[in-house]
Amino acid sequence: MPIHDQSYRHWEGKLKSHSFRWWIIAFEGLKVVLRRKLFVILILIPAVIQFFVFGGLIYGVNTYGVFANFNLITPDFFYRFCFQQTFFILMICVFAGSGLIANDLKSNALQLYLSKPLTRFDYIAGKVATILIMLECITLVPGILLFLEHSALSQELTFIREQYWILGSIFLFSLILNVPITFLTLALSSVTKNNRYSAIILMAIIIGTPILGTLLKVVFRANWANYIQYWYNINALGRNIFGLQGDENAWHWSAPIMLILTIVCIWIMYRKIKGVEIVK
């Protein structure tokens, strides 16, 4: 009688619910990304350092009266923190996001995923969550922490009473910053098997559209050229959300543009992500 059977054994454990299968994909994706030491050292840690700089400013203002003559901690302060994270948002999308689907296409992993009890929605939701969690960790989470820090350190409750809406603004703006670029990254990742190509196209869109928009504005002397610029639209929406000065009517165009961009990206992903590759 052998003491341990090394052969195949049937399994009769209890299966988990189907509802959170996407989370398994997201969790595994995060694990793979966070194992890359260079990525963590060069991108994630500097993004966190930025949070500590802003946190230090709040501490200095409240504890030592630094910049006492300036009204420093305003909605603009929180807007600036979120907007200054855009560099790291782009870097995360380029270095962590661009290969998420492209690598699966390259190694034919899609047919493995979709031969399991998973839907295309589960797969896409898992990949979206992988990027979105990282991006929200450097925008929404520190933004809220900064708000809470200032609320805790300021001597009076007037800040919370009068400026509580900033919390909602941080939440909404972080979504506007992160959701369209997440879908754009994944859509580009789903159209090529080479993650370098998708990273280059993403960079071209994010960095190239401001250049193109500026050139067109100079040539045609028309404001519509602004809406070609990716960051102009984000900026216009952000300033409106935080109630800051700027082109008040810009969001009328910027919001639909970003919405259409996101919908197109979702459509591309649904077209490209299939369990069967049909070679014509």
Place this chain on the structure above:
Amino acid sequence: MFLILSGKCDIIIQNPNLTRIKSHKKDISLIIQLNNISVSYGDLLALDDLSLQIEGGAVGLLGPNGAGKTTFIKTILGLLTPKGGSAEVMGMDIMTRQLDIRQQVGYVPESDCYITGMSGVNFVAYMGKLCGMPRKDAIQRAHEILQYVGMTEERYRPIETYSAGMKQKIKLAQALMHDPKLLLLDEPTTGMDPKGRQEMLDLVKNISSEKNINIILSSHLLPDIEYTCQDIIVLREGKLIVKGNIEELKSTHRIMFEVRIKGDRNSFISALEANHIECLESERELLRLSLPDNAETKVLFKIAFDNGIQIRQLMPTRYSLEDVFTQAVGG
């Protein structure tokens, strides 16, 4: 951890919640039923009004390139949507219960497929988790399955570094993770050396015969099918050509002879065909002849004599799976 020793069973269960022995009786009822299924890629009809019933056991799926074997597998997995008809896998409709079907089915794809940046054991455990297995169970079972497929040493290496044979084995391991009732294998021995191929075939045979998991094995390699399967299905241009038990198909055919001749080969073949004797394949001087049931060998000598041919060798031979296949696909 505690041990349970059973007099009737020589397996020790380390954790009763994790691995209870299941009476995984092979389901001899229908596992697949197709009713007039048609699947097309644009204008190309890959499955043409295919009606088919498959019972449990090991079934070989044969057919020339483009016959619709892979399309058949992907259709029953719900990866392709049929243009018409209906189909059920283990009583579940392929149009409405795709996820339930995939929960019961393991799939070994033809092409190389893996997830980059993972070790073998993590990859297999991940596949188990995607099927809904709890994390702890998935990791323990991944080790067990990798041991079963003979990848004990290589399991911690990144999959990208695996040889073609190892990649085939890891594909089999991931398909077995959630203990499927039906295993679909699409060309599982592609790219393997003879030793690895034999190991893979032994595994497939063991899974089917000892572990009571139904299998459908698609392959171009007839010896692979003959070694592992009891039944075959032959497809051609998306249509069912032959279906049945391999031994029965071989035995129901007529008497076969290998004949070596000297003389005009073509006139001899023409004369044989005129006498209803089928020439299945031929080398330069060696012919494989299938005689009608009541025919005797002297008819061969008479035809040879009439055509000025010398018969230098006449040897009875077995009707092989290759003969069944060749006759079916008209090769």
